[in-house]
Amino acid sequence: MKEFKKLLKFMEGYKIIYLFGMISIIISQIITTVTPLLIRTTIDSIIGEEPITSSIIQSGVNLLGGKEYLKNNLWIIGLTLILVALLRGIFLYLKNTLSSKSAENTTKNIRDNLYDHIQRLPYEYHVKSETGELIQKCTSDVETIKRFLAIQLVEVAGSISMLIFISYVMFNLNVKMALISMVILPITFTFSVVFFNRVKKDFEASDEAEARLSTTLQENLTGVRVVKAFSRQKFEVDKFDEKNREYRDLTYKLIKNLSTYWSFSDFLSMSQVGLVITMGSYWTVKGDISLGTLVAFTSYINMLIWPIRQMGRTLTDMGKAFVSVKRIEEIFNEPIEILEENHKKPNIKGSITFENVYFEYEQNKPVLKDVSFKVKPGQTIALIGPTGSGKSSLVHLLPRLYDYNKGSIKIDNIELKNIDKKWIRRNVGLVLQEPFLYAKTIKENIRLSDPTMIDNKVFEASKIASIHEDIISFEKGYETFVGERGVSLSGGQKQRMAIARTIINQCPIVIFDDSLSAVDTETDISIRTALRKRKNKSTTIIISHRISTVAEADLILVLDKGRIIQRGNHNSLIKEEGLYKRVYEIQNSLDDSDKDLRLNA
């Protein structure tokens, strides 16, 4: 019931339309019950000699010209039957369009709200959540709700109203026949509900197997380069075969169960029809009921059977819709990130001060401990250290993707926590380790933050990022379309495009989170030289594992297990015993052997 209330909330603005859809199905069911009555009257009282007992039917017959007139003009009855069918069709059309309109708009509401909410969730949520599951919630769960509203709920309302109207008419026509017509129906209904409840697991298992199959396919297609490089084709084919077989077997099991169900349910239905015809014929011959009544009952029983057989399936599917509403609610219950704070929006110059900063993702597991340092505007600072030492965590604090737990971070002497989040993010440019490019043109990717930016600015940023020459060598230059995930570009090209995209904004603080790793040393040098030559120099933070990249920084911080274990510039650090010197010596000897190799070649 709680879920139903939530659903009504999403239906805001479309409830009345939906109600009209429901009313339409109820009217169409009333009209459906009229047809057998018309046929009965024709057989018994127009063609036959039975008196008409119902005053409503008598008025209808009078309206059409009276008994005798109709007997000589039976085509009028035929035409009336066609008109009744037409009227029923109109209401069915209204039911379909109105309920679909409401369902489509409700699900659009859900999708829009969901998308908007997801955009506003904190960075932390996105890091932890599974993309696949989020996509499933936004697509198939929303689709399940749509089906529930547009089809299942209306179907149930239609079936219940039909059951009520037909039972009413049947009991009014003949109580004995009405009871006989309903003897087997409860068994059919119970069987349907019990069966579909039991195969629910089989349906789920088949759905999950299908999901596993597509995940395997997606993984294989995404990682096809790794598969080929490691000659894993056979392994991949076997894995796919296993998942494919699993899906086939589970689906086949489901279909076998369904076949048994439909066959047995058919048997029950036919038994019910058989019972009505046998008993009905017996009572007709005995003179207990009229021939027209027998014909009417035969029609009614056929109308009742199908929705009752289907009811179990519909009820099970309705259960799925409630689960989907619950899953979607989970996202809505996640608190959004407060961006529009009443905080400061200073004109940032770029000085950064860390004082005894502590930060933890999980309680009592600090990943940054007692971190203190100072950077002046325009200076370059480099972070180096083993993997997992906290370098990325440190720089993620600056654009306030996470907030520090203890100590103080000041930008231009203003406490970072007091600076507006949106504002600081506009002023801190972050080039991530794994650049993500959109399926757009190169130019659109580079001027992502401001699509109106003039071409010259795009070219200038690309030149600084050492990617301009590569771009103009492509047939369509800056208009080249970057495919899904930018697969047509090399790793280094993607990284340089991401650099161009960040530096184009001329932020006072720029962070390169290991984003020069995929470019060769010479390109790395030329990017850093170009950055240094820029007129308005940004405060630059570089994370790298390469000594040559960090060597020219004004301040180098060596991190280990979340603490700064060494600090200074390159010259001072290579003289000091410690991690920096060791890494320097290892990389230096590697460079020398590289030179030897090149000389000997």
Ligand SMILES: Nc1ncnc2c1ncn2[C@@H]1O[C@H](COP(=O)(O)OP(=O)(O)OP(=O)(O)O)[C@@H](O)[C@H]1O
């Ligand atoms: N979102 C997160 N939730 C929980 N722990 C995290 C999260 N991100 C990183 N960590 C943990 O914090 C520690 C520091 O990670 P961080 O990514 O800052 O290291 P790093 O020095 O940048 O490593 P690398 O050089 O490999 O990129 C690691 O122990 C890591 O497992």
